[in-house]
Amino acid sequence: MAASDISRKSDTSIFNSLAVRGVVYQVLLALAVGFIGWYLYYNANANLERQGIATGFSFLNEAAGFGIGESIIPYDAAQSYGRALLVGILNTLHVAVVGIVLATILGVVMGIARVSSNWLISKLASAYVEVCRNIPVVLHVIFWASVIRNLPSPRQALSPFTGVFITNRGLTYPIPVANPVYPWMGLALLIGIVGAIILAKWAGRRRELTGQYLPTFWPGLGLILGLPLIVWLAGGAPLEWSVPALRGFNYRGGASMTPEFAALLVGITVYTGAYIAEIVRAGIQSVPHGQVEAARAIGLRPGLVMRLVVLPQALRVIVPPTTSQYLSLTKNSSLGVLIGYPDLVNVGNTTLNQTGQAVEAIAIMMVVYLSISLTISLIMNVYNRVVAIKER
Amino acid sequence: MAEMIAPTGDTAATAIERTAIAAETVGPPPTERIGALRWMRRNLFNSPFNSVLTLLALGLITYWGIGFFEWGILNAVWYTKDSNVCRQATGACWAVIVEKHRPMLFGLYPYEEHWRLVIALVVYLGTVSATLAPPFWKKQILVPMWIVSLAVMGTLMWGGIFGLTYVDASDWGGLPLTMVLFTGTLIFGFPIAILLALGRRSRLPAVKAISVTLIESMRGVPLITILFVAVNVFPLFLPEGMDINKMLRVVIGMAIFFACYQAEVIRGGLQAIPRGQYEAAEALGLSYWRMTYKIILPQALRICLPGIVNHIIAAFKNTSFVLIIGLFDILTATTSVMQDPLWRRYFVEAYLFVAAVYFIFCFALSKYSHQVERWLNEGRRF
Numbered sequence: 001m002a003a004s005d006i007s008r009k010s011d012t013s014i015f016n017s018l019a020v021r022g023v024v025y026q027v028l029l030a031l032a033v034g035f036i037g038w039y040l041y042y043n044a045n046a047n048l049e050r051q052g053i054a055t056g057f058s059f060l061n062e063a064a065g066f067g068i069g070e071s072i073i074p075y076d077a078a079q080s081y082g083r084a085l086l087v088g089i090l091n092t093l094h095v096a097v098v099g100i101v102l103a104t105i106l107g108v109v110m111g112i113a114r115v116s117s118n119w120l121i122s123k124l125a126s127a128y129v130e131v132c133r134n135i136p137v138v139l140h141v142i143f144w145a146s147v148i149r150n151l152p153s154p155r156q157a158l159s160p161f162t163g164v165f166i167t168n169r170g171l172t173y174p175i176p177v178a179n180p181v182y183p184w185m186g187l188a189l190l191i192g193i194v195g196a197i198i199l200a201k202w203a204g205r206r207r208e209l210t211g212q213y214l215p216t217f218w219p220g221l222g223l224i225l226g227l228p229l230i231v232w233l234a235g236g237a238p239l240e241w242s243v244p245a246l247r248g249f250n251y252r253g254g255a256s257m258t259p260e261f262a263a264l265l266v267g268i269t270v271y272t273g274a275y276i277a278e279i280v281r282a283g284i285q286s287v288p289h290g291q292v293e294a295a296r297a298i299g300l301r302p303g304l305v306m307r308l309v310v311l312p313q314a315l316r317v318i319v320p321p322t323t324s325q326y327l328s329l330t331k332n333s334s335l336g337v338l339i340g341y342p343d344l345v346n347v348g349n350t351t352l353n354q355t356g357q358a359v360e361a362i363a364i365m366m367v368v369y370l371s372i373s374l375t376i377s378l379i380m381n382v383y384n385r386v387v388a389i390k391e392r
Numbered sequence: 393m394a395e396m397i398a399p400t401g402d403t404a405a406t407a408i409e410r411t412a413i414a415a416e417t418v419g420p421p422p423t424e425r426i427g428a429l430r431w432m433r434r435n436l437f438n439s440p441f442n443s444v445l446t447l448l449a450l451g452l453i454t455y456w457g458i459g460f461f462e463w464g465i466l467n468a469v470w471y472t473k474d475s476n477v478c479r480q481a482t483g484a485c486w487a488v489i490v491e492k493h494r495p496m497l498f499g500l501y502p503y504e505e506h507w508r509l510v511i512a513l514v515v516y517l518g519t520v521s522a523t524l525a526p527p528f529w530k531k532q533i534l535v536p537m538w539i540v541s542l543a544v545m546g547t548l549m550w551g552g553i554f555g556l557t558y559v560d561a562s563d564w565g566g567l568p569l570t571m572v573l574f575t576g577t578l579i580f581g582f583p584i585a586i587l588l589a590l591g592r593r594s595r596l597p598a599v600k601a602i603s604v605t606l607i608e609s610m611r612g613v614p615l616i617t618i619l620f621v622a623v624n625v626f627p628l629f630l631p632e633g634m635d636i637n638k639m640l641r642v643v644i645g646m647a648i649f650f651a652c653y654q655a656e657v658i659r660g661g662l663q664a665i666p667r668g669q670y671e672a673a674e675a676l677g678l679s680y681w682r683m684t685y686k687i688i689l690p691q692a693l694r695i696c697l698p699g700i701v702n703h704i705i706a707a708f709k710n711t712s713f714v715l716i717i718g719l720f721d722i723l724t725a726t727t728s729v730m731q732d733p734l735w736r737r738y739f740v741e742a743y744l745f746v747a748a749v750y751f752i753f754c755f756a757l758s759k760y761s762h763q764v765e766r767w768l769n770e771g772r773r774f
Contacts, residue, residue: 026596029599146743365613
């Protein structure tokens with residue numbers, strides 16, 4: 001009697017089925033999201049129509065009418081908003097790439113210093129990490145911007161090294177004068193690197209087959225450094241420096257870094273470097289000490305212990321979180337808008353204020369950052385797969 | 393050989409005893425193996441490279457230390473109402489903080505009413521400290537406590553009753569505004585974070601797709617663009633005549649941004665829960681929400697508590713981004729105080745002060761996070 005009651009109940013109510021309920025919930029959710037989306041779209045359309053703002057991206061072809069302080073590609077105010085935004089994107093990439101390189105160097109040095117057996121060095125490194133991590137990156141950036149703005153003028157420039165001048169107009173430093181030999185040296189460097197990689201692979205395979213060890217580090221380094229050097233000597237060893245010199249109110253010659261770029265770069269590098277230092281420390285400490293002892297016990301030299309045993313294992317722990325630090329550095333480069341560095345957000349913001357195309361301008365910023373983020377994480381995922389444990 | 397006789401970490405007393413015993417048999421141990429000298433030899437001069445590093449670092453520390461001491465203490469001006477006194481001094485001008493601390497800490501809030509903010513901050517810090525202490529980790533205590541203190545703080549900051557003059561939210565500023573933004577981010581952000589984390593692990597494809605899209609797209613863009621959306625774009629999406637307060641829009645924007653990062657941390661905790669826990673809860677006949685609330689979440693949140701605290705610290709630092717959209721938090725207030733032509737050359741002192749405020753808060757929270765980790769690991773030993 002009771003049993004038939006239960007079975008009848010479950011027959012009548014199809015809502016007791018998990019599958020049916022799942023479908024119902026999802027349909028309801030999709031309807032809700034769809035309705036909210038439609039409602040917002042409808043409101044936005046009505047509002048924009050009332051304010052007389054045309055939607056769409058046709059404004060990208062109009063003349064921008066504002067100048068941009070620094071640009072990698074040629075740009076002037078008569079060119080289009082599209083071009084201006086492209087300048088902004090390139091500036092963002094410029095500061096992000098330089099920042100990533102410098103933050104990695106700073107972070108690795110500080111991370112290794114933190115696990116140093118030298119008490120003083122490890123304490124200094126952890127003071128750096130704690131102080132810089134616990135202060136907002138916004139404050140870092142505006143602090144350095146203020147510092148640079150208050151530096152002496154070009155006439156009383158600080159000069160830590162000969163030819164390098166630090167002023168409130170930025171950093172000026174000597175560079176070699178362009179010479180037709182230099183591109184060939186770059187090609188030689190590339191060939192050297194490829195050659196060194198091939199050499200290392202070949203020696204590794206040979207060792208696995210025959211057990212004979214061939215040194216690859218010094219020959220490889222010789223290839224990488226030697227080939228460009230030979231090209232340089234063959235080209236007559238051209239070395240002419242363009243040294244900056246004071247002309248009027250500013251320096252001429254050499255290369256320079258604008259104060260905005262320098263402030264943003266220092267701010268995001270110092271901040272992100274602290275995070276990378278923590279990641280590197282955790283990575284090194286994650287390798288069990290027994291691994292090092294075992295490697296020593298089978299007779300590896302200290303350098304080889306580091307290269308063959310510790311680093312490959314530490315890298316597995318280091319790479320994924322470092323990727324997200326690279327991403328956050330790239331995103332933090334948007335703080336350029338605060339201090340007048342013409343990055344994407346700054347140019348986009350000017351565009352927004354001039355045209356009133358808020359939705360489109362912000363959508364462009366978001367799509368560009370999303371693409372940059374996805375690209376970096378794609379590249380790092382590939383790298384991660386290379387260093388990950390190979391399970392056979 | 394001698395290395396093996398003396399264990400590490402011996403105190404001075406036992407070392408002397410051992411010296412007495414050893415003197416009869418093998419002679420006294422080398423002096424550098426006792427106390428400070430031994431410590432220095434082990435930790436500062438254990439290799440030629442390290443010795444050079446130590447000396448270099450010591451040199452730099454002394455050089456900078458003396459420089460900072462002369463600038464910050466010896467030649468500093470501690471108190472003056474006249475910025476010309478600072479101009480003549482060669483050291484720091486801490487007087488700028490003494491002189492300007494009220495607008496820096498409290499922004500545009502009416503000057504005579506600052507005492508209300510002081511009380512509100514004390515109540516706030518008291519509530520936060522209580523929340524961090526394990527004896528208070530009970531729903532019956534936490535929820536009423538926060539409701540009461542939020543009500544007290546709201547009354548103090550808005551006023552308008554009990555004879556307090558009304559202060560509009562647009563006049564709030566400084567440290568209290570930072571706290572409002574921070575607390576608002578957490579209060580709105582946490583429920584969203586948990587829902588997103590559960591959504592991302594859901595069996596229902598539509599729920600999962602929506603969660604993943606939101607999380608990944610928010611994590612891919614800078615906070616600034618979210619704030620721009622909250623300030624410039626969101627009003628366009630509202631029907632005509634409807635308006636949401638700017639501060640609320642910004643808080644909700646920051647909360648969603650915070651939630652997307654926090655959701656990933658919580659997802660990590662959820663993934664660490666063994667399948668058996670789900671199966672056992674289902675076998676008991678618990679519904680999805682009861683299972684999640686009673687069995688899964690308490691364990692998952694416990695596992696990822698250190699990660700959660702890290703993102704809470706990040707949320708506190710992220711409140712400073714409102715400088716870009718012109719809300720008067722402590723950093724914006726300081727930056728605008730530094731526009732004063734008389735005092736603006738002392739920006740280093742002022743920014744050091746603000747940096748110290750952020751540092752104290754964040755550093756304390758991160759130390760607390762380590763402590764929590766230790767508590768959790770203690771539990772795991774049994």
